[in-house]
Amino acid sequence: MTDLFSPVTIGDYQLKNRIIMAPLTRARSLIGAVPMAELKAEYYSQRASAGLIIAEATAVSKTGLGWLDTSGMWNDEQQAAWAKVTRAVHDKNGKIFIQLWHMGAAVTTDFLDGQLPISSSNVNLSGEIRTPTGRKQALSEPRPIKLEDIPDVQQEYVDAAIRAIAAGFDGVEIHAANGFLIDQFTRDGSNKRQDEYGGSIDNRIRFALEIVDKTVQAIGAGKVGIRISPTNKVWGINDSNYRATFSRLVEKLNGFNLAYLHVLEPKPDSGHPMETIDYLTPELRSIYQGNLIANGGYTKASGDKAIATGAADGIAFGIPFIANPDLVERFKVGGELATPDQETFYTNDAIGYTDYPSMNATA
Numbered sequence: 001m002t003d004l005f006s007p008v009t010i011g012d013y014q015l016k017n018r019i020i021m022a023p024l025t026r027a028r029s030l031i032g033a034v035p036m037a038e039l040k041a042e043y044y045s046q047r048a049s050a051g052l053i054i055a056e057a058t059a060v061s062k063t064g065l066g067w068l069d070t071s072g073m074w075n076d077e078q079q080a081a082w083a084k085v086t087r088a089v090h091d092k093n094g095k096i097f098i099q100l101w102h103m104g105a106a107v108t109t110d111f112l113d114g115q116l117p118i119s120s121s122n123v124n125l126s127g128e129i130r131t132p133t134g135r136k137q138a139l140s141e142p143r144p145i146k147l148e149d150i151p152d153v154q155q156e157y158v159d160a161a162i163r164a165i166a167a168g169f170d171g172v173e174i175h176a177a178n179g180f181l182i183d184q185f186t187r188d189g190s191n192k193r194q195d196e197y198g199g200s201i202d203n204r205i206r207f208a209l210e211i212v213d214k215t216v217q218a219i220g221a222g223k224v225g226i227r228i229s230p231t232n233k234v235w236g237i238n239d240s241n242y243r244a245t246f247s248r249l250v251e252k253l254n255g256f257n258l259a260y261l262h263v264l265e266p267k268p269d270s271g272h273p274m275e276t277i278d279y280l281t282p283e284l285r286s287i288y289q290g291n292l293i294a295n296g297g298y299t300k301a302s303g304d305k306a307i308a309t310g311a312a313d314g315i316a317f318g319i320p321f322i323a324n325p326d327l328v329e330r331f332k333v334g335g336e337l338a339t340p341d342q343e344t345f346y347t348n349d350a351i352g353y354t355d356y357p358s359m360n361a362t363a
């Protein structure tokens with residue numbers, strides 16, 4: 001029977017199991033958005049028994065970064081630090097992609113030296129974020145990207161993907177989820193453009209598809225995945241017909257032969273706290289012809305079931321990986337799972353990061 005422990009081919013790679021580490025922003029960066037290389041190398045290599053690690057959301061440019069102490073992939077220093085991380089994971093026989101991130105309108109002006117953030121349109125998302133000065137700042141009305149500047153913003157993803165491969169990553173995941181820049185183009189609640197990037201569904205998904213296309217051309221389809229979250233409402237993002245919008249996007253993604261499509265959408269019965277308005281994954285599964293990674297509130301039992309029934313090809317686990325570096329081994333022997341400390345999710349040192357023991361160490 002196929003289950004979480006069955007190998008699977010995803011893009012260019014044969015994965016040893018279907019237990020995927022979901023991308024998790026955990027801060028731990030130096031000034032200049034440079035990852036703390038040794039610390040991250042230890043953290044990710046502790047988790048190398050996952051079939052695939054999708055490393056944290058990583059900014060493609062300074063304009064795209066608005067979360068305290070997170071890392072980037074737009075200069076040599078950042079790339080060199082990331083290279084130490086990928087080496088450590090490969091030394092442990094792991095595979096690692098990196099998630100490419102532009103926050104768009106979710107960047108506050110404190111991060112941009114007072115400048116306005118960019119987005120598809122001037123729609124103010126809701127929420128507030130802690131800034132480099134230590135205060136919490138509300139999101140402000142963003143500046144719509146000029147039509148002639150769109151290729152430059154898309155190129156930031158491509159350049160970051162090229163750097164990621166040079167840094168030793170096995171591939172990249174394009175972050176099109178959670179209300180960030182690509183999602184701000186995709187959904188009609190935030191995209192009010194009148195040009196070929198706004199209005200109809202095909203126009204709104206153009207931004208995402210062009211980024212996918214350019215990234216595929218640069219590093220190869222077997223090294224590119226994409227993440228969507230069709231029914232969540234992060235930063236108050238919404239779409240008047242999310243079913244039609246995301247079905248069309250997924251249908252169009254069939255044309256690229258990507259490594260995978262990653263859908264973040266908690267199952268209704270999972271008890272997951274994330275606020276969602278529907279559950280589209282089964283429908284998207286029927287549309288998408290490639291590998292689908294499902295995520296959101298899965299356990300070993302529900303993950304095994306999803307794999308066995310063909311509901312997904314892989315299952316991504318987020319929070320379970322935080323306090324259980326050896327999650328794969330715990331699943332294997334039915335070991336108890338440790339609970340993470342939320343207070344250290346976004347702090348900047350080893351505590352609550354690399355000090356969660358493995359099962360054997362605690363026994």
Ligand SMILES: Cc1cc2nc3c(=O)[nH]c(=O)nc-3n(C[C@H](O)[C@H](O)[C@H](O)COP(=O)(O)O)c2cc1C
Binds near residue numbers: 023
């Ligand atoms: C601390 C933390 C950081 C996260 N960072 C990211 C991120 O960088 N990119 C992303 O797409 N999702 C991020 N998420 C969402 C997770 O990848 C995942 O979708 C979510 O935790 C649901 O999966 P789970 O129920 O297995 O934890 C984050 C979640 C948490 C708790």
